[in-house]
Amino acid sequence: MKGNEYAIFESMLSSADIKINGSRPWDIQVNDVAMFDRILADGSLGLGESYMEKMWECKDIAELINRILAFELDKHLDLRTKMILGAKIGKDKIKKFFNPQGTTISKHNVAFHYDIGNDLYRAMLDKRMTYTCGYWKNADNLDNAQEAKLDLICRKLGLKPGMRVLDIGCGWGSLMIYAAEKYGVVCDGLTLSEEQAKLGTQMVEEKQLPVNFILRDYRLYEPETKYDRVVSVGMLEHVGSSNYRDFFTCADKFLNQDGVFLLHSIGTFESTETNDPWIHKYIFPNGEIPSLAQLATAMEPEFNMEDLHNIGEDYDHTLCAWYRNFDKAWQQGDLNYNEKFYRMWKYYLLSCAGAFRCRELSVWQMVLTKVGTPKPASARSK
Template sequence: MTNEHAHQSLEKAEEESSLHRLMLEILDAAGIHLNGNRPWDLRLLDDRVPERVFTLGSLGLGEAYLDGHWEAERLDQFFERLLRAHIDQRVRPLRLAFHALRTRLLNRQSLRRAWKVGEAHYDLGNDFYEAMLDPRMTYTCGYWSGGAQTLAEAQEAKLDMICRKIGLERGMRVLDIGCGWGSFMGFAAERYGVSCVGVTISREQVEWAQQRYAGLPLEFRLQDYRTVDERFDRVVSVGMFEHVGRKNHRVFMEVAHRCLANGGLLLLHTIGKNRRDMTPDPWVDKYIFPNGDLPSVGQIGDAADGLFVIEDLHNFGVDYDKTLMAWHANFEAAWPRFRERLGERFHRMWRYYLLSCAGAFRARDIQLWQWVMSREGLPGGYRRPL
């Protein structure tokens, strides 16, 4: 080895040692030990992990996990501690600046690009989601706070709460923007005697829902919400606004406004972030929800300005932690059926997704809101049903 090569090797070793010490320091601030023996401690299996983390932030951390370069017995507890200590705000690599700039400047949820998440995420296979979700295939936060004991009970409690919040009555016509597999529409038709139109960008969701709810007054459309122009007594959107994007928040509200009859109510159920200047997580953007963009309270308020009166805002984000843990338990129990088809890297990716999100909700880093809005304000005011 030449002197120059020896010098370069020494510099690299010193840099790796420095990054290792910095990672120890940051993890310690979150109460996490490197190579400790507690369930939330990070076990380092490859010395390149610190460099990947400080180069690419959460993207580097997540990709290193997919590669099997580190482990934690309880990923949910690891992320809860990491996010409670706001470690994500201390590691902001310059290489991710383009991701943040692109989010702010470009419309990543245009009419053409909006279909990508349907193909990448929701069309993984209906049998896969049947194994993970409740019998109604409800892929949004359940409501456990009312005493639900099972995932199915929590989801039906949530669906019934939505119906009561918007005052559904027999014979009403409802629009569901981002209807998924039709869980709300099916529940509302069966229990409250309404008819519904649902739009989604997932072909597999439409096919499944049409078969499941054949015979009910429900219409499932493979259609972008921006092209809907009909009047309905009520409008709901449950777990879809996260895909709308900040450049389209106002457009979404304009669509809801033109589709909602006078005296009607809009219910918006969405995950949200605590600060409007937060950038979508690059790992989630790349591997789970392409072009996703969580809204803030302020961004939703701006979008509704002059179009709607905010009648009610309900935060039950802590219930998403329990929902995600239930999905994770179902996923792990069913995994042997999907191992050959999806592979071990997908297994690690999906586990990381579910448990990191559970930790984020537990740490109150992200929220789950239900907004109730009216066009002109309800005479006498709105009373949230108990």
């Protein structure tokens, strides 16, 4: 690596109060200076891969990423270096020729992440297997934060005994099981993950609850009757901007005229049609984070937005709690994965925590109703 390139990184990092081989938890410890060439060549993909390959270490990856993103380090570089660090390969042009979240590809995308092993998720998640942002307002541990989030959703939906609820992208069924237990509703859940449906069905059968898992893409689902409530928690990130309109059209089709739709999704402040290259390659293939502008356009003309709640800062706490559980299980030898997987998963959890910590990402809960219907009591000011 050339000395001037090293100097660029040293200056860039120091401006965010990050030192190379410094003594603080968020400082980078360099094992191989070739990491800088990797980052220059591949940007965020090179940063993540060089960590997986042990080229660098950091005691507090979440805070490191927080500082990198919060200070917008790329904006402090000259134009030539910006082009090297942030060069794109024409993803937007490629996307014009196929739908990266089509019905066939979506099943593969889901299996890539969610079918890698229930043992990993059992070790990492809360007791209810909830793989979305918790609600930490009055919680001091992961189990309580996730139950608080589930109850918050149920209250916003205004659930009452006997209601029929559809969960689009239901995961292992944590929300459906909670809603059936606590609010007496009947739930159907759509998922493309065979492993999630298998384990979720086992949990439902043990509790003998009126909860049903359906292995089907939301675009191919034709219910016999409409639902009183529709909910989707942490699934929209897999839908893709080219499919947002279809997503809301389907939600409208599934919902009774006087029903309520609650959408819980990660969100970003800028409309894009791309994903972080490292996240795309190793964690969520073809994932996209929506903006409010994209969602507002896509929901026209079916829905009114009755309530918008941002709990994005809580995802920092959730991701760090997941990492602690994951790391504990790894250290105890409870997980059958190699060290490279461990470093990949650690980087995923903690780098994402940093993105939420610096407010680069948000988590929105939207309460939506069909145009022309009265505002539900559950969506009125609290």
